Amino acid sequence: MVFGEHQMRAPNYALALALAEAGWNNSETARRINALSQERGHYGVAADRSRVSRWIRRGEKPRPPVPELLADLLTGHLHRPYTPGLLGIGPSHSVLIHLDPTEHRALTRNAAVAHLSTEQYAQVLLRLALTQRGEGRTGSRP
Template sequence: MSTPNYSLAVALAAARWSNHETARRINERAAQHGHRHIAVHHTRVGRWIRLGEKPNPPVPELLAALLTEHLGQLHTPQSLRLLRARHLRIPLEELEHLVLIQRATAANLSVEDYVRGLIRTVLRDHLCL
């Protein structure tokens, strides 16, 4: 199941860049930095937004830098949700899994987003992140 990338959509809307303009700017910056193999098409930008697809490096870094310069506020590949997640498998008992499903449903979140929030809370609270 795909999840739209609202962070990227909001940043591009703030910049007032269309998908065409975004692709053009990325391609131009890539060429300036010697990345001759990069040729982002506007349809790909749309897929990043609508489907949450993740571009290959160095595109996330290039786009974050372009938006930072244009908008005058820091944007990172992480804040734009352009980096591929590292997957973690945790074996759960059936009852644990059912409880997670119930709590995620009550919070109107996917199980993945709910668990991600739980893990981030624990990391912040116990590791002072």
Template sequence: MTTPNYPLALAIATAGWSNHETARLINERAQRDGFRGVAIDHSRVGRWIRLGEKPRPPVPDLLAVLLSERLGQTCTPELLRLTPGHRVHVFLDAAEHEALLAVATAANLPVEEYVRALLRADLARLPSRPR
């Protein structure tokens, strides 16, 4: 199962860039910064957004810098969900799943995003977080 990368899609849309423009800017920055093996095209950017594929280094850092400069706010590879994540499997009964789906729909969020937000909010309330 693939999950679209909504944070990345939103950042690129807010920047006003197309997939072509995003790829061109990454390639230019990579060339300028001495990364000779980077050759991104628009279809690759589309797969990062639609399928949640993760680009290989140094691309996540390059894209985060470009978006930070364009948007005037800090964008990190983690915030853009360009780094590998950790999966947690939670088994719900049918009623629990339906309730969760109903609340996520009311919040206009995909259920995965809503669950992620719930977990992050609970984790933030913990007295100390191991690093």
């Protein structure tokens, strides 16, 4: 989501938890991605520990084919299905919301009370509104 002029990014906790469960540090994760990419013929992939760190700490998203490679690696290692979406590294669908200053202050204040980033809080509000209308994750339309 974009608020005002700035895109806000939160740490990628889903990816951090999956990598921790796998027991992989950033260097090991990069090594495994690079090995699988070579094996599959993706010779332009060059992951390194600092890049993996940015995916986790800054919520940056790797370019294809890395999201699929990483999901495949974790699926094989942890023996349960992972997708780029579940790991928070899939394609994003941004929404631009224009708020007046009063609305933005209220959103920021409520997010702080809920111990969430402003973006996370806005996502919760949007999902709640869609669920109440019956349009949440079910894919139904009005």
